[in-house]
Amino acid sequence: GKDLSGWDGDLRLWSVKDGVIRGETTKENPAHGNTFLVWRGGKLKDFELKLKFRIQNGNSGVQYRSKEFDKWRISGYQAEVENNPGKVGFLYHEGGRGWLVNVGDMMEIDKDGRKNVVGKVSDVEALKKAGYYKMKDWNEYTIIAQGNHLLHYLNGYPTMELVDNDRVTNPDDPKDSKGAAMEGLLALQIHAGPPMIVEFKDIRIKNLKPKYGNAALLFDGKDLNNWVVNGDKNKSKWVVGTPAMSSENPKLLVNKGGEGAMINLAGRHGDSLDFYSKDKDKFGDCRIELEVMVPQGSNSGIYVMGEYEIQVLDSYGKAKMSGHDMGAIYGAAPPSVNASRKPGEWQKYVIEFQAPKFDASGKKVANAKFVKVELNGRVLHEDLEMKRGPTGGALTGREAPTGPLMFQGNHGPVAYRNIIVKPLLK
Incomplete structure (x- = not known):
């Protein structure tokens, strides 16, 4: 100075x-x-x-x-x-x-x-x-x-x-x-x-130490060509547009048109289907960054590798968090804090993940691990080992070295945008 x-x-x-x-x-x-x-x-x-x-x-x-x-x-x-x-x-x-x-x-x-x-x-x-x-x-x-x-x-x-x-x-x-x-x-x-x-x-x-490889965008904001419906695609209510919480019914999302987000316009439980990235976008050890929006009371999930769920839920204002609230590792651990924003607002997840490891014979030698999970800049989990393997509702229920990113779509309306995956450098 x-x-x-x-x-x-x-x-x-x-x-x-x-x-x-x-x-x-x-x-x-x-x-x-x-x-x-x-x-x-x-x-x-x-x-x-x-x-x-x-x-x-x-x-x-x-x-x-x-x-x-x-x-x-x-x-x-x-x-x-x-x-x-x-x-x-x-x-x-x-x-x-x-x-x-x-x-x-x-x-x-x-x-x-x-x-x-x-x-x-x-x-x-x-x-x-x-x-x-x-x-x-x-x-x-x-x-x-x-x-x-x-x-x-x-x-x-x-x-x-x-x-x-x-x-x-x-x-x-x-x-x-x-x-x-x-x-x-x-x-x-x-x-x-x-x-x-x-x-x-x-x-x-x-x-910053070079910890990750180059960022890959899994959604271009324009179309859903790189994503697959888990089931009958005619039952899917995933669209591209600009989401907002409905002024007439705050439990729903509406599409204001345009581009930039993938929106599940499901009206109730079971009204749509899960959505996952194509084979070319499978990954193992990685950092995931994305934003999510839910209306009042809605429920979704982010399945890392298609198998390990981070809960997405409207938990705004809740005093005591459970294993089913926003940021929980479903069935494994509640979030350490409630970092949820109001329904209808964009919320940012940053997830550092370590895939399970296997030897030459295919035997698992190390469990999957959530190295760190942040929501809206606050740490929810660190070094959480997935000893029980995949969580409920997983894509296959089987562990593997790589897998896609999957979003739960059969539990209610939700929107995602700015979806980035960075591979961990060896």
């Missing part, structure tokens, strides 16, 4: 004042093109970055996994900084692919560089109403990069998420900028144009 040690930039424009990094341009002292203060502590790969910023006017950004193609000139991923709620928090690709992900969107870029909005991480108007950004005041960015998976949070609110499957650029070629990046520089931007002031402080970087 005393000087710019470790940083490199145009000292006409960058300084430290009152313990914060300050970038300032004036009519008399302008920026000659976009210019950057570059951190010389080395390249970042997988990391979690937290910092605070305050901008009075103009436009700025936080560059990460970036390249320096000329002195203090940078290309790469940029987290947007500006006094514009609804835009601050989006992802831009400076000197490369341009605008990538709008605020509120969950995006996939495929191997050919095509962009596909697969869902939503936030509603933009709800973010604005909640005051996710504080005008001309200090705001905190959290930026997470793990393999091909990038996430932005602003003051704790998710603003965008990207699975970048574009070709990976050469990290040693500063001119190769139109593609994904797995490593690169950290830098802070002063944008060319009218006079501006931007400040940064409390910059903290946590390097």
Whole structure:
């Protein structure tokens, strides 16, 4: 907080004042093109970055996994900084692919560089109403990069998420900028144009060990072609759209049209069927991230490998949790806390799972284990071994090294979105 040690930039424009990094341009002292203060502590790969910023006017950004193609000139991923709620928090690709992900969107870029909005991480108007950004005041960015998976949070609110499957650029070629990046520089931007002031402080970087492989999206937000009904498909009530809790009957979901979520519009128990991912999407040791919505009193389940159920239930406000409530491992353990949100709201699960292990003869030598289960950022289970094997209602009732992801659909209405699986690296 005393000087710019470790940083490199145009000292006409960058300084430290009152313990914060300050970038300032004036009519008399302008920026000659976009210019950057570059951190010389080395390249970042997988990391979690937290910092605070305050901008009075103009436009700025936080560059990460970036390249320096000329002195203090940078290309790469940029987290947007500006006094514009609804835009601050989006992802831009400076000197490369341009605008990538709008605020509120969950995006996939495929191997050919095509962009596909697969869902939503936030509603933009709800973010604005909640005051996710504080005008001309200090705001905190959290930026997470793990393999091909990038996430932005602003003051704790998710603003965008990207699975970048574009070709990976050469990290040693500063001119190769139109593609994904797995490593690169950290830098802070002063944008060319009218006079501006931007400040940064409390910059903290946590390097993340490469624990998981690249993220795979199991649902593209557009259709259900990669999913299979467990039974007569004519009895299925799974559709694609935008769910909401019915205003006429809060025990039901309605489809408002559009895309982005898989919705089970079942009206009662037994009114639809379970749904599981196709063979090509089978997995073993992994991390699963997804969001789920249930209306009042509804019931579903997330079957990891098709065999081990994490309960999905409207348990909002319940004082004592049982083995049948939201977040329970069905028949094995209740959740340690009630982390449930109100019915009709999206809720996020993060599941780290270890598949059962078998020797060469096919004999099981290690049980399946829920390494960690989180709901809405709170830990529900850790190191829970599935000694009894599959839970009730499993797809086959048999244990195997790999299996699909299955959602229970015959117990009531439910919706899922932003479904990601990351394999555990060996």
